[in-house]
Amino acid sequence: GAVVSxxxxxxxxxxxxxxxxxxxxxxxxxxTMFWYRQFPKQSLMLMxxxxxxxxxxxxxxxxxxxxxxxxxxxxxxxxTVTSAHPEDSSFYICSAGGQGEGNSPLHFGNGTRLTVT
Amino acid sequence: AQSxxxxxxxxxxxxxxSLELRCNYSYGATPYLFWYVQSxxxxxxxxxxxxxxxxxxxxIKGFEAEFKRSQSSFNLRKPSVHWSDAAEYFCAVGAxxxxxxNEKLTFGTGTRLTIIP
Numbered sequence: 001g002a003v004v005s006x007x008x009x010x011x012x013x014x015x016x017x018x019x020x021x022x023x024x025x026x027x028x029x030x031x032t033m034f035w036y037r038q039f040p041k042q043s044l045m046l047m048x049x050x051x052x053x054x055x056x057x058x059x060x061x062x063x064x065x066x067x068x069x070x071x072x073x074x075x076x077x078x079x080t081v082t083s084a085h086p087e088d089s090s091f092y093i094c095s096a097g098g099q100g101e102g103n104s105p106l107h108f109g110n111g112t113r114l115t116v117t
Numbered sequence: 118a119q120s121x122x123x124x125x126x127x128x129x130x131x132x133x134x135s136l137e138l139r140c141n142y143s144y145g146a147t148p149y150l151f152w153y154v155q156s157x158x159x160x161x162x163x164x165x166x167x168x169x170x171x172x173x174x175x176x177i178k179g180f181e182a183e184f185k186r187s188q189s190s191f192n193l194r195k196p197s198v199h200w201s202d203a204a205e206y207f208c209a210v211g212a213x214x215x216x217x218x219n220e221k222l223t224f225g226t227g228t229r230l231t232i233i234p
Contacts, residue, residue, distance in 0.1 A: 006160070034221065043207065043226045044161075093160055095222075106222065108153075110160035 003027055004096050006109025013084055014117055021079045021112045023094030029074035030096035034106070035067075038091040050077040084116040119144040119210050123225035130198050131233050138193040138228050140182075140208030149211035150191040151222065152182055154204045161207065167191065178202070203232045 005024045013019050023033055031052050036044040048069050049057040056069035066088075068080040077096075081088055093111040120143045130136050142148055149168050153161040165176025172184040182193045191208060206229075209222040 041229075043224045046221060046223075049221060091158075095161075106163075108161040108163075111158070113158065 004030075004094065004107040004109045006094055006112055008112060009110060010113045010115075012115045012117060015085055016083055018080055018082045019084055019114060021081075021092055021094075021114075023077045023079070023096065023109055025075045025096045025107070028096075030077070031074065033071060033077040033094055033096045035069060035077075035079050036093045036095070038093060038111075040091075044093060047079075081114065084114070086116045089114055089116045119148065119212065119223045121208050121210050121223055121225035123206075123208055123228050125228045126226070127229045127231065129231040129233060132200050133197050136193075136195045136198045136202070136230070138206050138208075138230070140191045140193065140225060141189050142191060142208070142210045143189065144210055144212075150182075150184060151209040151211065152176065152180070152191070152193045153207045153209060153224075154178075155207065155227075156204045164193070164206075198230075198232055200232045200234075203230055205229050 003026050005026055007022045011019055033050040035047045037047050038044045046059050047062045047067060050069045050071040052071045052074050058064045066082055068082060071077040091111050091113050093108055095106045095108045097106045122141045124139050151166045152164040154164050155161050164180045165174050165182055167174050167184045175181050180193055180195050182191055184191050205227045207227045208225040211222050
């Protein structure tokens with residue numbers, strides 16, 4: 001079964017509103033989570049690294065004030081798209097890995113399709 | 118900086134035929150290498166991974182990949198494709214020496230696989 005749950009799977013919002021996306025690790029503690037963005041027919045681009053209990057690390061070119069990341073617990077990270085605009089419409093995917101997982105791979109959520117109208 | 122190249126944007130294969138998807142990476146040290154598959158509107162599923170040891174790795178769904186350090190390649194193969202294999206395939210590289218399970222992955226641009234009867 002899924003070890004990383006991402007919610008919602010789809011969301012439509014109006015321009016100017018904010019949207020929160022949740023990423024939960026279901027049966028392990030994720031000290032680090034990653035948020036990716038994927039444009040249609042393109043690859044995944046890393047947006048930020050979310051670290052439990054500390055500030056997220058954003059990739060170059062990603063606006064931290066627009067894409068707010070909170071990793072308040074070892075099983076939950078949230079991405080809030082603030083003041084969304086149509087150009088923010090995209091597929092957002094999180095991944096999570098925990099300490100001591102040995103050779104276990106990173107686990108990915110099923111993604112969130114955001115449409116801003 | 119690490120990078121991944123998937124030279125084939127789109128490949129069409131007849132059902133039952135063999136398949137090889139190409140992946141070349143650039144990284145200054147020993148990489149962690151992954152192949153993921155993504156169905157439309159879905160998250161990523163790990164097919165297989167390479168960290169060390171045997172350079173021919175077996176994955177799920179009958180896939181295998183071979184790490185060739187001299188060619189900086191990690192090509193994905195399957196001897197006989199099924200219609201259900203139609204999807205997008207991503208090769209990714211992770212930084213060696215990081216806390217495994219928490220790698221920041223760099224993805225290739227993906228190869229879309231179409232299966233014809």
